[in-house]
Amino acid sequence: KAGVTQTPRYLIKTRGQQVTLSCSPISGHRSVSWYQQTPGQGLQFLFEYFSETQRNKGNFPGRFSGRQFSNSRSEMNVSTLELGDSALYLCASSFSQGAGETQYFGPGTRLLVL
């Protein structure tokens, strides 16, 4: 079974621009979560989607948003990019919404904001 895929893998943007990242979960998985990883803050939870609904949101500003489509694919958008948004953005999928469900990570999108 194919794993979680994320596109693009690398992205360079300038301050003030916006960016959209895409995630395709493992086939059959309906929950998609997004995380940001930086050297200073580590891995931090952004939000989680299940059945096209945002179920949980981390402590990030409203510039960070996302959505999920009926085929469980998900996108996240960051508007008005800041230098501090440079990070590895990781998507993780799981089969259901159970708290004990294992989350499997994609390869990530590395975003550099200049």
Place this chain on the structure above:
Amino acid sequence: QKEVEQNSGPLSVPEGAIASLNCTYSDRGSQSFFWYRQYSGKSPELIMSIYSNGDKEDGRFTAQLNKASQYVSLLIRDSQPSDSATYLCAVVPSGSARQLTFGSGTQLTVLP
């Protein structure tokens, strides 16, 4: 106070030795615990999940959970140079649905 604490390391062990990685968490109601391995420049890869007090073994890896002490550990037996990576402890706090809260990771180096 961080919700999940790990010794940042780096931790160095000789090849063939046992590597011991430790993690404490602050939310007593947490029920789900995970260890992920992350190689430099790569994404986290699941090693173990554990939900009940005690030990759980999978090959060379053993996860240990003590909810009373709010402590979870990972032992790697017969450590290999390929085990050199950052090991991330992740916890699902109570009431947070599927939100994984990660420690800062412990960097492990296995010396040949």
